[in-house]
Amino acid sequence: MERAHTIVLCGGGVASLVAATLAQNDAQTATLRMTLLHADDGRENVGLRARHAKVQAQDLASARVHRIEMRHLLERSAALDPNRVPPESLLAPQLLIAAMSHALSYGADRVIWPVSGRGDAEASIAVTNTVLMIDGLARSYTKSPPAIETPLSDLKPEQVVRLGEQLGVDWTHAWSCLRKGRVPCGACQGCARRKASFEAAGLRDPLLAADAVLAV
Known part of the structure; x- marks a missing residue:
């Protein structure tokens, strides 16, 4: 029996870790x-995100x-400013097209x-x-x-975050900071969103402890 194959869009962060584990x-x-x-x-934290993606894969069986190179997603000025990202309505379709192509x-x-x-x-x-649009494009190539x-x-x-906690994920394996330091900066939008998510979930983020930062 041929094994099922799943493609997961993985930014190395919280959501991809939870979705892949699920x-x-x-x-x-x-x-x-x-x-x-x-x-x-092309963002400055791309190396850290890629390394955390690899660690997430190591946590998962058969992953x-x-x-893939997609530096065109950001103009140069945006790449230099970690808090500047393309609108989700423009970014998501390109990522999904790439994922569908590989799938x-x-x-x-x-x-x-x-x-x-x-x-x-x-x-x-x-x-x-967005899902319907990409599915429609794919159906112009194949019926299924x-x-x-x-x-x-x-x-x-x-x-x-609560779901990830139930699944027992290792939060030190998810990187959210938009900077490239080995310890989260705590000031960028990525750090702020992560902090707010953990606080709203009533949980402590282990990545906030410097000694818990993944050695990558």
Whole structure:
């Protein structure tokens, strides 16, 4: 029996770690192959995110990381400013197209997009429209494209953290800081969002302790 193959968009952060772990737990590990697709978007923290993606893969059975070059996602000025990122409505379709392309090439069964919602209808509609658009493009190539799944899209960030806690993930293996230091800066948008998520979940983030920072 051929093993099922899952592609997970992996930024090396909290959501991708939770989504990949959830996918593994929901499947029979012996029959699952998993590729964590990591996009090099040119931001200054790309090296740390890539290394954490590799560590996440090591935590998962039968998983590997495939790194793709997508530095066109950021203009040069945005790459130099960690708090400047492209609008999600422009970024997500490009990442999903890349994931779908690799899924078709690998003969994968599904693509997992670990996007989490804000708990409002507008965000849910945006996710649904993006999925439908990429699925429609894929169907112009094949009648049965890989399924696109968004297991976290109905969850707020703090709910994603609670789910990860239930799954027993190692939070030191998820990197959120937009800077490139070995210890989270605590000042960028990535650190602020992570702090708010853990606080809203009523949990302590182990990555805040300097001695718990992953040695990469």
